[in-house]
Ligand SMILES: Cc1ncc(C[n+]2csc(CCOP(=O)(O)OP(=O)(O)O)c2C)c(N)n1
């Protein structure tokens with residue numbers, strides 16, 4: 027992405043990373059997308075309550091800065107693998123909310139033509155190789171994509187998003203080792219929201235920080251405050267540079283929190299109301315970023331209002347698009363099992 | 369004196385069985401992901417952690433391969449673990465320990481050890497959970513000598529077969545259809561077992577034998593009720609155990625009705641229906657058949673997310689009715 031002009035950059039010399047690195051317009055677009063993620067998920071949640079969406083879903087509300095910060099330095103043809111909590115990643119990587127809604131509504135206009143739903147949301151054209159129903163399932167796939175990049179010399183960098191819970195799956199350990207041994211252009215991003223479903227990292231994980239695992243695979247392990255956009259973007263920026271220079275993988279641990287329950291069937295018995303309340307009112311990533319933007323003079327109240335209004339319209343239009351789209355025909359149940367051949 | 373019989377859900381019946389097993393034998397304990405304070409993804413363990421403590425209702429990290437292996441190791445060395453997979457689909461991550469270790473350890477060591485582990489697998493489609501959370505993989509495990517594989521279809525059987533599984537010296541894999549968890553039925557209080565390896569004739573009939581498993585048992589019974597009004601008298605055999613299979617009950621039924629249909633949710637080919645059909649073709653019942661055997665199974669596709677497609681990929685009551693009509697009328 028283009029760097030801000032020299033004069034503007036000088037006046038920002040003491041500001042955090044992203045305010046030096048990106049233009050005001052780019053930063054406002056980040057806020058726009060953070061709102062888009064939040065409102066998309068709220069819209070999905072409401073549609074679910076109204077019976078328009080079936081199954082279940084995992085909301086990333088509270089984790090928007092992490093998705094946006096990691097994807098900020100990525101180019102359009104860089105790739106990601108995502109998780110069951112993947113709506114934010116998908117939007118951050120460039121997906122259109124109307125086609126995401128259509129997927130959630132099971133329609134043919136959805137990104138997976140109604141076959142995948144929330145848990146398999148993808149946008150292959152924009153480099154999102156897919157959310158995943160299997161915890162840790164995407165991690166080796168990202169390493170494979172990075173191997174392709176290296177073998178085919180495409181210069182692509184691959185990001186693998188996963189949760190704290192995934193760090194206890196064998197796939198995580200096997201994948202990190204191979205990535206390090208082969209110096210692949212991949213970035214492992216652990217979005218540590220404190221819990222794998224109901225199980226806190228303290229109860230599930232032998233190390234204090236997931237980033238501590240990096241030492242076992244001879245790669246840098248970086249911890250960032252996942253609710254501060256600038257911190258996440260800065261770490262991602264460095265890791266992307268390292269990957270592009272052929273220096274190998276990085277493990278980034280982005281410490282964050284999910285405001286909602288694990289899925290639609292969570293009694294929240296494993297955490298306190300106070301804890302949730304504290305994260306929501308004192309560390310909300312959108313509030314934090316918005317107030318920084320305001321404080322540093324990148325946006326004013328009217329600008330924020332304009333973003334909120336634009337997002338509200340995009341969401342409403344997206345839901346209408348999804349509702350109006352056709353459902354797949356039951357005669358087409360067998361499609362896409364194998365590659366169609368002439 | 370007869371034990372008090374209550375209406376319990378399938379999930380409650382399993383929970384009660386686990387509590388009884390833990391009360392009776394202090395070596396019995398539960399392992400799995402989010403089975404403690406969360407109560408299990410389907411609330412099957414529920415509040416057991418409050419009654420038995422976190423040491424006996426042990427939350428594991430998200431580590432299916434390791435977790436299943438730990439259960440096997442504990443079982444070999446004197447404990448009686450009941451391991452819950454959060455979804456049966458995640459058996460795929462633990463196949464090594466289930467197939468190479470649990471199933472074969474006794475054999476490879478010449479009978480020096482037993483592996484009294486119970487594994488529970490919430491299975492099946494119908495919840496909109498899409499391709500990686502909706503599979504029916506019981507036939508995969510049914511293919512492995514050394515394992516016992518059961519699919520209780522009622523709350524009564526769920527409790528009795530789980531207690532039989534805990535008492536069994538060998539590894540028992542229990543496939544529980546997720547849509548059955550809320551189904552209610554009569555369940556006696558206290559300890560009883562339902563034998564592993566015995567099918568159950570759930571409805572007697574003269575014209576056609578339907579061999580069904582798990583959730584398809586109820587669907588077959590519903591279909592049978594409709595068909596009865598049309599003068600077609602269906603016998604419904606609930607297979608209950610797929611390994612070791614109760615061949616005799618099926619053979620005797622087919623000899624009586626002369627027609628066989630197998631109904632199961634898993635992908636149709638290379639599955640339970642193939643096994644039952646071939647078993648009948650090899651048996652003395654073959655000469656009694658008046659019509660080709662029919663299999664109704666899942667479509668040859670992963671389970672789709674879209675609800676209409678999802679329904680269309682597994683046999684439904686109208687499909688069973690239509691196929692039974694054709695079979696009895698000799699349309700095929
Ligand atoms: C292999 C596997 N095991 C278990 C699950 C069930 N499950 C889905 S999400 C989840 C928790 C994942 O925790 P984490 O990796 O921290 O991600 P988060 O949900 O917190 O974003 C679990 C146990 C699964 N989908 N796949």
Ligand SMILES: [Mg+2]
Pocket residue numbers: 189190191217218219220221222223
């Ligand atoms: Mg987590």
